[in-house]
Amino acid sequence: MTHPFDSAIYLDTIDTNTRRGRTHPEWANMVGPFGGITAAVLIRAVETHPDRIGDPLALTVNFAGPIADGDFDIALRAARTNRSNQHWILELSQDGEVKTIATALFGIRRDTWGDTEARPPTVPAPEQIAPSGDQGRVVVWARLYDMRFADGALPGEESQPSPSSTTTLWVRDNAKRTVDYPALAALCDIFYPRVFLRRGAVLPAGTVSLTTYFHADQQQLDSVGDDHVLATAHANRFSNGYFDQSAQVWSRDGVLLATTHQIVYFKG
Numbered sequence: 001m002t003h004p005f006d007s008a009i010y011l012d013t014i015d016t017n018t019r020r021g022r023t024h025p026e027w028a029n030m031v032g033p034f035g036g037i038t039a040a041v042l043i044r045a046v047e048t049h050p051d052r053i054g055d056p057l058a059l060t061v062n063f064a065g066p067i068a069d070g071d072f073d074i075a076l077r078a079a080r081t082n083r084s085n086q087h088w089i090l091e092l093s094q095d096g097e098v099k100t101i102a103t104a105l106f107g108i109r110r111d112t113w114g115d116t117e118a119r120p121p122t123v124p125a126p127e128q129i130a131p132s133g134d135q136g137r138v139v140v141w142a143r144l145y146d147m148r149f150a151d152g153a154l155p156g157e158e159s160q161p162s163p164s165s166t167t168t169l170w171v172r173d174n175a176k177r178t179v180d181y182p183a184l185a186a187l188c189d190i191f192y193p194r195v196f197l198r199r200g201a202v203l204p205a206g207t208v209s210l211t212t213y214f215h216a217d218q219q220q221l222d223s224v225g226d227d228h229v230l231a232t233a234h235a236n237r238f239s240n241g242y243f244d245q246s247a248q249v250w251s252r253d254g255v256l257l258a259t260t261h262q263i264v265y266f267k268g
Contacts, residue, residue, distance in 0.1 A: 036189030123150035126170035176226035
């Protein structure tokens with residue numbers, strides 16, 4: 001049987017620069033589909049283009065309007081191709097109305113000097129933390145993941161406001177689907193809105209713009225396989241109905257796979 005993730009990112013080729021996909025109920029969010037699955041399908045769209053070079057380096061997704069249940073079209077074009085990188089522009093639309101605008105940077109990675117200044121959080125191994133199903137009571141898509149919170153779990157009905165917005169958790173696909181670039185794009189949006197934790201309650205909120213930087217090369221992704229990854233996120237400022245969020249996704253052996261930043265609207 002086709003995995004729910006692969007069903008959700010499956011695309012029909014309409015012509016060279018147009019792909020057609022469809023929403024899936026397994027990935028429903030508070031309004032429209034889970035933003036991570038939209039990011040994943042945009043990465044997949046570029047991956048299927050015959051002119052694509054290299055692997056994802058960066059993706060910025062602007063969620064201009066809610067995506068309705070049903071079919072959608074993705075128009076994509078390479079705005080510029082250089083020797084080692086390629087810049088893409090994508091528009092996701094339904095019935096001629098643009099719902100999502102994105103830019104993607106793909107590139108050929110070279111063997112150079114490297115270093116990671118960031119350090120992963122120190123937390124117990126995933127085997128030492130009980131799985132949590134709490135997030136599944138708020139959104140359907142969360143039931144597809146094995147989430148094990150080391151810090152900052154989803155607030156309950158009697159939770160109090162928290163002085164910290166940090167959440168750290170181990171996470172992997174429940175069916176142990178291996179991590180590829182579309183899956184990594186989805187994992188970068190795995191976090192519930194930080195305002196829930198700060199206010200101690202579930203409030204209306206949604207991502208407006210999401211940028212992801214892919215640091216892992218293919219060999220490092222292959223090393224992750226179907227294992228848990230360590231994801232941590234925090235907000236920097238809440239102001240005038242918006243807050244930002246910065247996050248990191250690490251492999252079990254301490255490789256920084258991706259970093260991500262987003263701006264989120266909220267009410268209350």
